[in-house]
Amino acid sequence: MFKYRLDIAYDGKEFFGSQIQPQKRTVEGEIRKQLLKFCDFQNLVFSGRTDAGVHAKHQVVSFESSLEDKSKINKALSNLLPEDIAINNVEKVSLDFDARYSAISRSYCYFIKTIDTSHPIDRLSTLIVNRPLDLDLLKKVSQIFLGENDFRNFSKNKDKKNTLRTITEIGWKEKDNKYEFYISGNSFLWEMVRTIIGSLLALNDMKINENNLKSYLSLEQTERIPYVAPPQGLYLWKVEY
Template identity: 30%
Template sequence: MSEGSKNILLKIQYDGTNFHGWQKQVDVRTVQGEVEHVLRFIAGYEVPINGTSRTDTGVHALGQCCSFTWDNPLPTDKLADIMNRRFGAGGLGRSGLPGDIKVISAHEVPEDFHARFSCHGKTYKYIIDRSGDIFERNHVYQFGLELDHEAMRKAAKLAVGTHDFASFQTSGGIPRETTVRTITDITIIQEGDRTIIKVTGDGFLYNMVRILVGTLLEIGTGKREASDMEAIIASTDRSKAGFTAPPEGLYLEEIYFDDGFKCGGSTCTK
């Protein structure tokens, strides 16, 4: 970093319905592309950002993070408000932008901080809904069958820990040196017509959470036994696991960084 430069961490929320995922691509609308567009408008030059997680098409975020460096004199505590006006939050912004991104907070962070490489854990939330509300179809997985939540919880306990999760990886993602990951917690909550599954771990393979949810749903509907989870994991075979749940119900909820720094809820805290 040059003298006068600042390393900034943004916490952002977005509705992923109208995005082709996080990562910038040519000729399609992405979250990274929109954030960089607004930063370029403010700075007057290109400002590349580093995102913590590359969410897929249709996936939402409550606590996505990205970091970047710049030497702009704008006070950091004013940045979120200025960016949100450009994004269209509250009906403002450039013409045609639907206002589906919101910057929750902006913080200056140490020079060596990196939104991706300083991350040591994430929590994803998946929402399954039985109400059939058509206005929720882009924000939940509408699944009309009764679920055995106790069977799902028994299976979830078997997935907690450090395992080779190759069975829960879809081909097509970025090649990984290892498919071993640690899941520290899986919580399954019933709230009226909704079932909410929260998965926390040190990292996730391509579509890992969605395949895990699909497998738990097959267990919850009696297509599989809870005890099958052990064999599915041990097989390291994608064909042995359940279906890939759709993206609409998935939310990146919280991100954990080194030294106890985390982004979740309404801000980033230590």
């Protein structure tokens, strides 16, 4: 058997997430369906799960197959996959490579525009807001998430045994009323990135203050913070090994 690594990108708006689900269109489902047409395979693994409507500029998939020719895999998948999934690269890797567990870092970007600069098509891939963002405030408060913290109050799955995660980079960029939030870490919980963004936007809108936000991170609060950004602005941006 040979182990392969696929580097892919996809437009998430027509998918019910990356992970296969019965009777739902998913990225994994599409890849499995097309692989079955020309090769045997097993142990198909994604670097991480993306939710319904979330995009990926760089997602990594690994699987094993008896097929020896990587160029055949590249050509076949590029021809067979729908236009909202792109194959960026195919390579043979060692048998101990695992797209999920071999990854050391994952990075996400979230894109926001103010309504006066938006174009109708932006609504498919960007969050449109009708108020200015206080970038200085957002940059300052974002730093509370750096380092290792317990993110159970920032996840949809509060019952997960290990909710400690390490954030290595976080910040904001702005140009012409277009905003980019970026975050990197070892791994992320279910809806964790969208909840962090939603919470920061709630702070911007004065729905909560910095101390309220910190209380969810320090676990003084026991409930999940009730602010989750919509999926269309979020991209899995980079996976590092």
